Amino acid sequence: MSNFIHAVPNFSEGRRKEVIEAITDQLRNVDGVKLIDHYPDPDFNRTVIEVIGKPEPLKEALLNMAGKAYELIDMNEQQGDHPRIGAVDTIPVFPLANISLEECVKFAEELGQEIYDRYEVPVYFSGENARNEHRKSLDFIRKGQYEGLKELITRPERVPDIGKPALHPTAGATIVSSASYGLVAFNVILGTSDLSIAKNIAMAVRGPSGGFSTVRSIGLFFEERAQVAVSMNMLDIKKTPIYRAFNLIENEARRYGVPVVGTQIIGALPQEALISCAEYYLRLENFNRDQIIENHLVGI
Template sequence: MEQAVERVLVECVPNFSEGRRPQVVRAIVEAIAGVSGVYLLDTESDEDHNRSVVTFAGPVEEVLEAAFRGVREAVRQIDLRHHQGGHPRIGAADVVPLVPIRGVTLRDLVPAAQRLGRRIAEELGVPVFLYGEAATSPRRRDLSFLRRGNFEGLQEAMDTDPERRPDFGPAAVHPSAGATVVGVRKPLIAYNVELATADLEVARAIARNVRESSGGLVNVRAMGVRLEKRGTTQVSMNLVDYEKTPIYRAFELVAAEARRHGVAIRSSEIVGLVPEDALLDCAEYYLQLGGTWSRRQILERRLNEVEGPR
């Protein structure tokens, strides 16, 4: 009897530097969704960040085609010379990560990221950097290093620092679309905590004490952001390995630092999709579940076990 072959499934979570013009975001999403075999999973836009995150999945080749079409539409529609927002960015299509979900590994996806990066550079004239598992040097693994100085400072960085020269395309910033970062990474959780203060320096101080690069939590990237429309501030975080540094640990440290500054937490949010186990980690922590507790007690999981594959 032949064994069933596991179907390869890849997630892609491109971040586009547009969160205020719905028609532009819609055009980008339609370009992505127009590829047969790709599943559009989620779209989220933030006006203060002026940024949109699109999540889709499918087989490798289909995902690469959809990612390219999304980047192409962003290059057509977004001009960074007129872009302002709270989130760092160097490109109209700022970052395009590939994430292994099923039947494929991080290492397997590196050649795919290279092919996508080369195509973006050759066909669209946008310089491309590789990051994460696809990075060509240790410093370039970190997205924040490649974004340093933003779009406005990128050309000078390319001219003066060999580590900031692109992997594909000319060492010249595209006049309106900047540059794009393509990479391979584990599932990442974009997690933000809103503070009950408009003082940006307080938010920045909390972020500084939370992020790994300043001696905070391993696997946490954090920055303080002003939310103009809400009249408040936010600690915006990327949890790059939730299995080692869970959501609740990041939240508790932000809360402790906020108390130290005499500031309350207004709310928190998850941007985009999140692995189920990451939320279960939080439930188990706050409910102090132990003893005989097992995740097999979750109704839907038990039903999936007894029903089997459908």
């Protein structure tokens, strides 16, 4: 059986359709690679991509995707609500099938080195590839964002892991990481327009400020619906299931007299992420995954 990696690159463009398509086209019609989908967000001015593939063709496709993004996105002009440090802001990779975390760590190392060798874009490593405990956190790497990092990049704690202590003139820098289980991007939308409430709750949820160690979160304002959200990257839904983070956010929101009005799952996610929620809320006993009839389609 073949080995497969799941990658979730994020690039800093969510408004110009022709640019978004040109970048995602680098992942289409590539043998050994499947583009699951992509999710542009005009408020964030950011697009999230879900792609899976065999290691070697996936690596080459990701490099081509990065090159096209570096060519078409000028960070001196880019503006959006989501924190970012580069045209390709992050490329996290995860083991999907018949591949170990150690192999994904190596894959990420090779990908980061090749990004710099080809495009001279400095690279920061995070997740399992982080060089120190601080850099396990995207918040630490992104502190000050692109504009602030320009000024701070020469400081010892902010220099890139690969490359000179200077941002690429237009492409900025890229974060490459690996983790043990597929990232789930999950938004909890609150019935208020008060951004300070979402930011306070995000601080309670995310690991670096005392919350769940495998969750990174920020408070965001959704202009089109005049509501705020706690936006999370859940790095390991086995250690921190979706329902656990949701319950904490709902409880914290209750302190402010604010309801949860909806949730959003951004991109693909493992089936197990939803099954664990069903088990929790339905109080299922002795549930067997073989009871899901679609699981029996595999191998027919």
